[in-house]
Amino acid sequence: MKGHYSDVWQAVARAVPQRPAVVTPAETMTYGRLLAEAGAFARYLRERGVQPGEAVAMLLYNRPEYVVGLFACLATGIAPVPMNYRYRAPEVRALLEDSRARVLVYPTSLSDVVRDAVAHWPDAPMFVVIDDGPAGEIAAPDAAHSGTRILTRDGEYSLGSANTHSAWADVVAGGGELPATPPPGGELRLYTGGTTGRPKAVVWGAEDILAVQSYSIYTTAGLPVPESMAEAIAVASDPAIPRVVTLPLSPFMHGTALFTSMNTLVLGGTVLVIASPRFDPDAAARFAVDAGATRLIVAGDAVALPLVEAVERAGLDGFGRVNSMISSGMRFSPAVKRRWHAHAAITITDLLASTEGGPYAVNETTSVADLPGELRLLPGAVVLDDELRDVQHIAGGRGVLAFRGTLPKGYFGDEEKTRATFPVIDGVRHVMPGDWAVARGDGTVELLGRGSAVxxxxxxxxxxxxxxxxxxxxxxxxxxxxxxxxxxxxxxxxxxxxxxxxxxxxxxxxxxxxxxxxxxxxxxxxxxxxxxxxxxxxxxxxxxxxxxxxxxxxxxxxxxxxxxxxxx
CATH class of the missing domain: 3.30.300.30 (ANL, C-terminal domain)
Incomplete structure (x- = not known):
């Protein structure tokens, strides 16, 4: 199904404006408010001359503003660029330069990092600052941006120029509307890296992501994949269809958490957000139960293990309404899955995917009896031997995993690396992340490991x-x-x-x-x-x-x- 996330989100917001879209332990953002704030941010970007195809960087941990900024960018053809909030100043500076970001959105708790990142930088981007508590100071990069910028407790700045810094609260209070439909050619740029350690942004065409994610959106929710945008909007607005309530416990800067949250809104569901840079498993367990989460997004054992320990400490019988858990890009051991299955009737979807494409394979278990499970190839995934021939149908066929469905455009600003990572084989474009596997001949594979030193x-x-x-x-x-x-x-x-x-x-x-x-x-x-x-x-x-x-x-x-x- 071809389409655009923004079109579905706007339609849902107009059909059910009072339905909760993003919920934190402290507040609820309805679909109507999400649409209004996205419109206000879009208006702000237009007024400052940010054009379709240019970039807005988001140095944020999971917060409602993240979703608003993503919505506004996708709806206007501006490329959202999630950044790792754990990065230090030199790392942030490198990504801002590489992405050519026109605007950086960040919270006051990261003011010191941003200050050091933009020091002595005449071409620093404009800033939109979210007041999350601690105050900081942003030094002027050069005389062209004169004036000391001191962040006050109400989120405002003493500025030399109103075009360089803005408080998020002021931006969304200014009102505005989104275009009826996004302009063609929009992008989402997700940073990943290579063995050189130099991060590169994978460029996804905004019109392509919905088609790629159709399996994850509908099949995992037990729904047929719609054949048209009209059907997708009808599904999202139908009050008879149970709502998906997703709690991402891994950061939005990771593709699985970001895409799954975007997919939840396509279904007219609710995204739960713990607005904190630190993972507190006890608080997360309480919030998941109290807020009625139905789906958790984790990063393998690193999140699932302390979370199940919190559930055990709390003496919970079951785990509220949670019935599914999705993990990707991280080892999720059978031992930890066993503890989850023993506590609740949860379907665990353990995906093998990469920022560059996929998903390649999935290990899905619904009970202790299913463990350890099998890694089953998904549509579009193949195993290629040394001669680049398909061997996934051959028992014992050994090779590298590849995917040849809808793929990203490539790496931002790096044609050479794009050609190397997305080779054309027999006239078909592939992506090969470097994972080696042995096929069993029945659609399942045994993962051997990654051929790089990452x-x-x-x-x-x-x-x-x-x-x-x-x-x-x-x-x-x-x-x-x-x-x-x-x-x-x-x-x-x-x-x-x-x-x-x-x-x-x-x-x-x-x-x-x-x-x-x-x-x-x-x-x-x-x-x-x-x-x-x-x-x-x-x-x-x-x-x-x-x-x-x-x-x-x-x-x-x-x-x-x-x-x-x-x-x-």
């Missing part, structure tokens, strides 16, 4: 080259290698082995401060080993399998997140 820790991708560069930039460190070691909760732990100079004395606290200024907390090594040599081969290679096997028994996840243990 570390997946708690659902976050960490690219070793970026961490290694930060390590060797520290005085006294002359060599470094970074890799992942298995961990039951987080999937993998970031681990580093470094070599220091012959007379160097490692100042552990200074190293921690050095890395903290350059890397998000989840990127920092949880375990760091100091050695005399990495025993590189004549070609400069490190025997990673040997190192991983040697160090795996010495590491564990008992250290608090963001800490680093240094051992010699």
């Amino acid at each position: 570390v997946n820790t708690g659902g976050e991708k960490v690219y070793p080259a970026e961490v290694e560069d930060a390590l060797v930039a520290f005085p006294g460190i002359v060599d470094a290698v970074v890799f992942g070691v298995p961990d039951l909760r987080y999937g993998e732990l970031v681990t580093a082995v470094i070599v220091t100079g012959p007379d160097a004395e490692l100042d552990a606290e200074a190293l921690r401060a050095h890395l903290d200024a350059r890397l998000a907390g989840y990127k920092k090594p949880r375990h760091l080993f100091v050695r005399d040599s990495l025993e590189r081969s004549p070609h400069g290679k490190v025997d990673l399998p040997r190192l991983q096997a040697e160090l795996a028994p010495l590491v564990g996840s008992d250290a608090p997140t963001g800490t680093m243990r240094i051992r010699r």
